[in-house]
Amino acid sequence: MDGDVERRQVVVVGSGFGGAVTACRLAQAGCDVLVLERGRWFCGDFPRKVTDPWLWQQDANGPFDVRLTGGVTVVLAAGVGGGSLLYSNVHLRVPDDGFGRWPRGWSRRDLDPYYDLVAAMLDLRRADEPEAQRYWPLPGRADVLREAATTLGAGADVFHPPLALNFGDPSTPAVNRFGATQSGCRHCGKCSVGCNVGAKNSLDKNYLPLAISAGAEVRARCEVTGLARSGGGYRVEYRDHGTDTDHVVVTEILVLAAGSLGTTGLLLEHGRRLGRLSSRLGEHYSPNGDYLVTALGRIDDEWQPGVGPAISTAVLSDDGETWFLVQDGGIPPLDVFRSDVGVRPDRDDPALPTADVGEGYLGVLLAMGRDSGTGTVRRGWCGSVGVRWPWLANRPFYDAERDYLGDINHVLDEVQFDLAYLTRRPVSVHSLGGAVMANSPRYGVVDGCGEVFGAPGVFVVDGAAIPAATGVNPSHTIAAVAERNAERLARRLSGRATWEAPEKAGAPRYDDPLPVP
């Protein structure tokens, strides 16, 4: 039977930031790479109507995976491109003082060249740059948030974060330098439910096409269900949801990039069969201080939640004790007047600004920051993965965030509706940790290169390996860390000690706008 088993040099589980970057670089370095991704490809068919499949659990078709686990509601993505399909395109760097809990060899200075590389790959651009405003102006929210912060004396803390967005011509789709088709952003506010015109520079528009052209294979709707050590390598079992069949692949190098909860869950479930793993597995989980409130009132007049990319502006709050960011949240305009209620159909989105660009019905403000990072990911009943998050220990931190959001809402003359506070359960879209990098297995699960202690050849390259809350939106950091660790792994596997990503030499320095003192 073993004769039929597929053999690969590298199997990457998951195609989010960690997975896509690693697959791309290893393929470029000449490795034989297979990517297994549980979700499907999205080609302009993100759900819009209520009756569309929204959840991955709906026949492995929907892009969302929402987990109501103990203490925090976690929102995850499923699809080729992972979180980049649903995220708000924000890319920010962890400032110098944010690396305190990272292992040796990690600092902002060490990471900057890789941040620059990611910035170049994803064509980062701030919404206030003239280039970004060729077709659409900065959304109204940007000014509203800036004014509110200025009223609170925080004008100097306001900035526009870099976005991985295509700000080109919204009317004519064009093929980008990676061979993917994209059109310019129409400011339709639907980033968080997936962009059907391909304006987001999501991973399926850059790293993944590049990986494929370098020889990697991406298998969509293939969910990894089992892992074990096998001879000198690792045996990966997966279920192909397209054909409803189970398969096995054996690999020399196993790269786990199934996201913080996905990777930690796989290790909790199958870790024993991989080797003697650190007892820290599951620890140091962080929802990255996410806190979201809705503002009720006359917000849509100026705020216009349904216009512009999901996030355009941010305010830094750092009083020496708590560190967090506040960002404007755009939300998709709803269409409640149709029988099949849902998000406004894409054909109704104007490509260019019109007099009556759609509005939303309620406003969202979000905060994220450096929480305690002391959550635990655990195996629940029947193989499910749960999180225990100490709300009480983080109460002063959340209070600081709530207060700030409350102050902004007061300035905006809005009523703050705070479900997280009522339920003592924040919603997190930024899960991190669970199998973190550390100097030794006493403190973490993987080493500074992402290799799992006790299971040589198994790597964790996604959010699970990030040792502490990034405070800022994490994907830029996840991608940069993956770039660096992929570079090391590529050198090791290719035997070329100076191998570098081909795009690295030409990547210009990119200035992060976070106003750190």
Place this chain on the structure above:
Amino acid sequence: MRSLLLAGGGLKVAFQAGVLQVWLSEAGLQFDHVDACSGGAFNLALLCDGRSGIEIADLWRQLRPLDGVSISLGGLLRGESLVTMKGYRDKVFPSWDMSWPRINASAIDATFTVHDRTTGKRQVFTAAQMDEEKLVATLSQAVWFPPVTIDANLYTDAVFDTDANIDVAVQKDADEIWVVWTVSTRPEWMPGILAQFFHALEVSANGTLQSDLDRIRFNNGKEQVLFEKEVKAEVLRAEVGTHYLALLNGDRLHRAVEAGVRAARSWCDERGIAYTPIDRGDFYDSGVELRFSDRLSGRIRGRRADAELFLTVPDSGEFVNAGRQRVQVSGSVTCSVLEGRATVEKGWADILLDADGHWRTTDVGGVCESDYGVDPTRKHMLYVLHLLTPDTRRRVTFIGTKTLTTPTVRGVAREAMTMSVRILDGWVESDDGSEPLCAGLLWMGFLDVARQLVGARASGPDLASELGGLARYGALFAGSLWDVAARRVLTYAPF
């Protein structure tokens, strides 16, 4: 020849009394003739009775408006009038110790202008002709008071005919005519029968005044063709934050007197007219001290900030009457940009003052119209706190302002609960508009407001005066918000 026209304006003429204090008693200005229309007759009668400007102002300082009001049930049913002058006849005039023989013998060349319904013409009574009936006739505003029959003639208040009788002044040979005008000229039109009645009155009174002033300008410009000599006019106008008629307590009326004093002094300053202020600082003292606490939180320089302030109203009587509304402030402001908990070494706050304005003056063709510019429909609060930071003992000044302008209940409540903050270097007495060290915003929620109300304390000679002090403070507060937000109900709160 200088003539003074005491124009009508219902209870707004309390303001006029304040002006008389300054013009007559403080600046010693002289007038050769004085005329009164409508409410102005209160003041003219007192003048003829031998009262000085300061005495008249002091009488208004003690007036309780409810004493003058008597509801006339019969009159109401018959459709004659809503109220009668009985209260003024029985209570107010006697309390003023008015004497008709004294008035009749007055040396002042005084005229009281009324409208004679029988002839359909204006008529004037001289001081020598006056009696209580004629005074009441001068004051008997249609709809509210019944007309007065004297010698088979029917008289009513002249306001719809004229509210400042320029012609009688010209007949008296005046070449200078001074007018104190309190009829509102706010470009606002409120709904409801009551509001419409007074708007009609304003249209009529303002319109007649303007055409009279135009006649003076015409005369001066066309070789004195009308009056055979050049006539100068001085109009002192102000928006007085009191309803013409509907007023339940005296505090607001007394504030109108003080507003008149301040306006007239400022008017004298503008013109370089010397005056010796008469201090009425302790006139309203009630011996009741009030204490409140103010808890606000928000942000300074984007950092969390909490203010715990203790407000002391040294004397509640003075506070609600004098129109100065100053309180002493102690406590602390906590914020990381202030190194933690900075204490208030010295602090004061001016609460709910009418928004300050500037004189708006036009001087054309010998007619000088000056509008005081103060706006009672916008209120202002200013906190000045001298703070000492805990570590480096740095001195900074906290300037907190609240501005109440939004004419909705929700809007004004929000503004009353929201304070803009500027932190200035050093201890300064006022905000000179210089670049602040930092700025921010503090606010209180409804719970904080409730806590403030529950936490209010009074200490005075007895429980009744303590409760009274708190109630009058509350009335001032609620009335001020009303002035901003509920003018549709009644333009200027009745308390």
